[in-house]
Amino acid sequence: MTMPQLRSLLPAILFTIAYAAVSLSVTNSYYQLVLTLVxxxxxxxLSWNLLSGYTGLISFGHAAFFGIGAYTTALGQIYxxxxxxxLIPIAAMLGGIAGLLIGFPTFRLQGHYFALAxxxxxxxxLYVFEWLGFQEVTLxxxxxxxxxxxxxxxxxxxxxxALAIMLATIVLTRIIEQSRFGMALLAIKQNEAAAEAAxxxxxxxxxxxxxxxxAIAAAIGAFYAQVLLVVTPQSVFGMLVSAQALTVAMFGGVGTVWGPVIGSVILIPLAEILHAEAGDRFPGIQGVIFGFAIICVILVAPEGLFWKLRDLLRKRFPRKANAAPDASQPATATVTPLHTEPRKRAAGSEVVLEVRNLSRSFGGLKAVQNVSFKLHKNEILxxxxxNGAGKTTLFNLLNGFLRPDEGEVLIDGRNMSGERPHTICEAGIGRTFQVMRPFxxxxxxxxxxxxxxxxAKTEDEARKLAADAVARVGLSDVADRVAGELSTKELRLMELARALAGQPRILLLDETLAGLGHGEADEVVAVIRQLARDGITIAIIEHTMQAMVRLVDSFVVLDHGAVITEGEPEVVTRDNRVIEAYLGKKWVAHAPH
Structure with a gap:
């Protein structure tokens, strides 16, 4: 573990020591139990947060793992x-296996369907254990x-x-957060399609x-059974159990180690003490507390107290920006204008991507119809x-977001049609999106x-490749800025850099100039031309024809999902079929001669 990682754990260590000191001073057995439950x-x-907080897939069923752990401890001692x-390590192993068995079919679902499943x-x-006769098991x-x-x-x-287990879980979570594992989960949470394409x-x-x-949920469930010495299906598999995991994490803050800790420190003592004091007069008061906490979070701090407080502190005490040549000017991306002389590929150059008779329908709508074309090495196509011609659908077929009904996508002669996006990315195809998908x-x-x-095989190699890609698009000076604060041009360039970091041989650029002003579009076009000079083959969808005729080597024109013509810009822009379907008659007057 590196020194920065150790320093990041210091607050957790100090909190654990302080909490232990307080607990050692308490002599009342009930209050001591509450201190253990926190x-x-x-x-x-934290176990719920590791899945739902970092991937965004809300789980209403974590009690399944918790209960498996509790019954492992109880039945393992009895029989x-x-x-x-x-038994606690055995419970963790069984919980991990259960997670794998549950996850494989359930991850086919998304959103509320996943949560309900x-x-x-x-x-x-719960019903199985009741049917087996384990309504109440005493250790x-x-x-x-x-x-x-x-x-x-x-x-x-x-x-x-319990504090030792909590600190170990925090350490494990922090290690995950700062690793490829955690970065992948956060990317999935913020935009799963972009993560897959990357x-x-x-x-x-x-x-x-x-x-x-x-595994973590089952391990702490096993310990929980040991603390209470009695296990019932309702107490470990019930809906309130899953709700507590969800509530403490959401109340404190999802996607951070401190969220579940903050939520537990506030909500568990409150719920337990109110249950002890008023549970006989108000049955189910614990559920009321957790429900009220969720309502408060939704209204006041949708991402939890941790993120709300952090954002407030950042507004009150903003970080100083890195020194720039002109401190009076806001930090923006800088792209050096490049020459725009014509760039022709050699005749008969290597075909790196070939599309053969590609088709895809949605019900009765034929979005792509028997599309065929070839993309040559170092070409900009x-x-x-x-609108509605099937361009983005075609890209989604090329990089695996859609499966074709018919046809082939050949990458270096290998048919990759129907492969998952990450597999196609590994084969050397990078992708940007029409609607930007930043993390x-x-x-x-x-x-x-x-x-x-x-x-990249290591984190250092990944950071080096990323730094090189950021430099290639001119964003090095603002590389530390959060994506949510960027302009449209910076976001477009960042997406381009993300695609470049995977060292693709082919780039699919989906309306990379959309939303840009004339000067901004020229800067991005300059970057794309330089990438082509560096040996990257590019296919680009774009509506800005003035930029496209200066940029591309050849065109493929689609209408109603079918190719109506293809060829060099000066030929295509004078084709009557293209003018009628797309450019309009006014184009003829402005067309380059």
Missing amino acids: PVWAVFG FDLSPWL MLAYPLAI PMKRDAPIAYMQFGDPRLYTLL GINTLAWKLRAITLSG GIIGP LRMSILDNVVVGAYVR
């Missing part, structure tokens, strides 16, 4: 006389070897052990996340056509690092 639910919240010191798992397991007392069976006479030891195998990373999340809470450099992972 880190227990913090760990459970096999095993020590919980052994996850809710079904703990409810189903056996082991007075001869209490330490071996984690049955401490001093309840403060449970609190210290070469991230989103299914594989989500499966890793739910496996680890399930423009794909044009009126808004990441810096420019971190956005581009995600794109570098498809080629």
Whole structure:
């Protein structure tokens, strides 16, 4: 672990020490139990956060893993006389396996469908355990070897052990946050399509996340059973259990280690004390507390208290910007204007991408109809056509977001049609999007690092590739700025850099000039021309014809999903079919001669 990583853990270590000191001073057994439950639910919240907080896929079913861990401890002691010191790691292993088995089919779903599907798992397991006759399982007392069976006479030891588990989970989460694992999860959360296009195998990373999340949830569930010494299906598989994991994380802040800790420190003592004091008069008051907490978060701090406070502090105490040559001017991207002399590919150059009879329909709509063309090495190919002609659908077929009904996409002679986007990215095709897909809470450099992972074997190599890509598009001076604060031009260039970081041989650029002013468009065109000089083959969709005729070597023109003509710009722009379908009769008067 590096020194910056160790320094980032210092607040967690100090908090754990302070909490331990407070717990050692408490003698009341009930308050001591509450002090133990706070880190227990913090760990459970951290496990939920590892999946839902970092990927954005909301789980209503984490009680499934928690309950598996609790019953592993209980039944393992009753039927096999095993020590919980052994059973807790076994529970973690079983929880991880359950996560993998649950995740593989469930990740096919998105949004609320995923959340509802996850809710079904703990409810189903709850009924199974009730049917098996495990309505209430009491752990056996082991007075001869209490330490071996984690049955401490001093309840403060449970609190210290829970704190140790919490600190270990925080350390693990921080390591993940600062690794390729965490960057991949955050990219998936902020824009899964962009992550997949950048070469991230989103299914594989989500499966890793739910496996680890399930293992942590099961381990803390096993410890929870040991603290209470009694397990019922409702207490470990019930809806309120999953709700507590979700609530403490969302209340404190998702996507950060401090969120579940903050949520647990505030909500668990409040809920437990109110339940003890008023539970007989107001049954279910714990659920009321958690429901009220969620409502407050939605209204006041949708991302949780941590992010709300952090944003307020940043507004109050803004960070000083890096020194620039002219401090009075805002930091912006700088792109050196490049020469725009004509650039012709050699006749008969190598074909790197060939499309053969590609077709895709949506119901009765034929979005792409028998499209065929060849893309030669070092060529800039423009794909044009009126709105609805099928241009973006064609790109989605080329890089795997859609499967073709018919036809082939040959990359270096290999048929890649129907492959997943990350596989096509690995084969050497980079992609930008018509509607920009930045990872808004990441810096420019971190956005581009995600794109570098498809080629880089180490974090240092990924950062080097990313820095090179950022420099190629002229964003080095603003590389530390958060993507959510960028102008349209900077976002367009950042997406281009993210695609470049994977060292593609072919770039698919979908309306890269959209939303740019005339001068900004010229700067981006200069970058694209330089990339072609550097040996990158480019296919570009664009509506700005004045820029396109200066930029591309040849055109493919689509109308109603079919190719109506292709050829060099000076020929295509005078084709009557193109003028009628796309350019309009006014183009003839302004066409270059």
